[in-house]
Amino acid sequence: MNATKPRGNGTLSDANQSPDDGNSASKKPHHSNSLTYWIAGAIVAAIAIALTVPNVATHFEIGGELFLRALKMIVVPLVFTSVMCGILGLGDVRKLGKPGAAAVGYYLCTTVLAVIIGLVVVNVIRPGVGTVDQAQLDKFAQKDTQPHQVLRETLAESSGLSEKLIGDVFPELEVNSEKAPGVETILENLALMLVTDNLFGAAVETQLLPIIVFTIAFGALLTTMPYETRTITTLVTEANNALLAFVMALMKIAPLGIFCLVAARFGKAQAEGRFLDELGQIGWYFAAVVIGLAIHALIVLPLIFWIVRRENPYRFAASMSQALLTAFSTASSSATLPVTLECAEAAGIPKRSTEFVIPLGATINMDGTALYEAAAAIFIAQAIGFDLTFGEQAIIAVTATLAAIGAAGIPEAGLVTMLIVLGAVGLPLEYIGLILAVDWLLDRFRTTVNVFGDSIGAAVVGVTIPDEPS
Template sequence: MRLALHWQILIALLLAVVMGTWSGEEGTILGVHWLAVYTFIGTLFLNALKMIVVPLVVSAIITGVSGIGSNGGFGRLGLKTISYYLFTSFIAVIIGLTMVNIIQPGVSDQPPPQLESQEHISEVIEGRSAGDAVDVFLRMIPTNVVEAAAEGQMLGLIFFSLLFGFFMTQIKGAAQETLQNFWQGVFDVMMLMTGLIMKFAPIGVFGLVASSVAKNGFAQFDNLALFFVTVVSALLIHFAVVMPMILRFIGGVKNPWLHYQAMLPALLTAFSTSSSSSTLPVTMNSLEHRAGVSNRVTSFVLPLGATINMDGTALYECVAAIFIAQLFGVPLDLSTQVLIVFIALTTSIGVAGIPSASLVAISIILVAVGLPAEAIGLLMVVDRLLDMMRTTVNVFSDSVGAAVIAKSEGEKHVLVSKIF
């Protein structure tokens, strides 16, 4: 009997930890470093996932939007999706804000870290913060959609695809039918390619995790331990308390645990890759074939969510900024913390779905409140593992949104039983 995909991935994760710890960075086999082998396997898998992301996202959104628009449901489904994303991201940031103020991981009797540009840093770069935040929205409309595709600027691609799919419904006759058939064909092919790549997911996950363990080991977090605990606790509250409550009381799902089971392959892939964009094919597959959500909903909600719905990222940005302020002894009044919440929400929208991309957004927040941007270097000690965790929360929130919206659209087969 063949093991289910999520069990294969879980075994690969455990084996990766063992092998990475055993081999370290210096271990060799036949004169070749084990680390090079792990890196090769992991990179090959990531490249395969990234290869299909752009055509999959574009075709999924265009076919999804055109199908919804032709039935008059675009406005309704779009409003539900955006409302859900704003709601859950705001809750995530508030959870992070509450936890970091209660635990206060940066408060210490020790002197603050010494940085080269610590003095007068806010005077030098204060004017950049507004422009950097506005740039998030400027990227939404690409000047060259082909260049945006080549550079992986997903926000611009999604905006273009939304417009293209919507206006496909405004033309009539053979032209519309030809376009609809073309994009549906592209989407069907991409899903078949996704299925092939996912057969090798356990091997790819092994390479990614083994490489990380071999290079970083299990170094102590020193003074960042409490920060680590704060972020993990906040993410866990959002993941294990808020999300099932949304499924139960808003989505009407009688047993939210079924959704955790259905999404296990996607969650493990998100944890190992730290990339919501790379995990998107797995998320779509899990929702459609394991949770019973229709392609009509997943093809609209998930690609959009993979770029603009970053609950874990927004939470982390907020906690990180306030932690650094505490570390440097900078008092933050209510208005400043509200500013941090707002910037965390807006910058999380434009954060690329790739590992550690949120560090760029954190720099915007630090600059906005007059803190040294170089302090980001302090976070790198623990960022990798936290990145894996917040990406998992991002992906799970997207999937919960799809399930809740599908239920609100009257779909009867969503999480009604263990169908996988």
């Protein structure tokens, strides 16, 4: 492209060439270590208060809900503008092929690795062998309530959504359904999730994948007509800068919001008095999942980062600490998305990579969820004495990979796709109740791994994106 002509490719350097080039919204975000310490301290303080005075801690729920809603409020517009900026920043739709293939390849490889780690760990530790009382197993086997209805109620309670909306998001949770949805359900859902008949309806329900697909297609079209779309390019770029500035302002109250979120959730578990009892029954299962997640997050993902970028992965992880702590607090990769984008850019990842890879990863890159589902299925089989052959475990691996990709980015959505994994090898669905009591806490760990995987993906895919033309 001729450098003397006005460029309409949507790169940030083009959009920001204005007399007010020093505008803070256009600068790279500043990563504050002090804020990270405040957030970490807020989590510790919240857990301490929840364990000592749980009835007081539960009253902080309104503050946590307000903070969570503030984060979710900007997710949809930020996904639209950030992905659009990422596509426009490439300048030519043909340049999307290599980073797009790299992103999909990364997602598949890391998800498969996570599933393999989960299977290995749970087969080595064998957390379900001789650890669960027969009386506990009989309790779930004799329950009249259908697992589908139990999951609808659990998801509605944890996510704050109505049961009707949960049913719309997860049509497989039919109240009168007597069997688990199969692999064909996953494939159908994945295909239907790509396109929506109502873009505004998808935005209302925070269905990010069809929004991302539309944005990629629309942005690719704009790159073919740069001169006619200069105004749209400038508008989208400046809107993205403004939204990121809003995120940075919101993070100033993050310690307070995160304190309320964590205190309320841990306080509720402590007040009910069932959490520690259930943890005593399935503590080895809990430990096996956490160990698997730790191996994936502290060894496998950092190794991939180092191989591709030849940089210190743990220094990068420290730069992402605000996003990781927020992920642990909210248990939602979608709600954490604004913070993940801000932290990744502050960590030095090319903005065109973060804007394209991270929103996509927040919807389909679920390493932690895939590992958890594989481990949970094997644990349930071990607990009820169901011997799984190598072939059946391979089926679990494949099903868990596909199910994790199709999991929604709301708290505890992995429980829904667990039905598919259990049904794939004929495991009784009612025994999913064994893991419900501790799932809300494991959900926080696996969401943190999911978010870290997204940020590593942006760093890895960033090396495939050509340098921005000067």
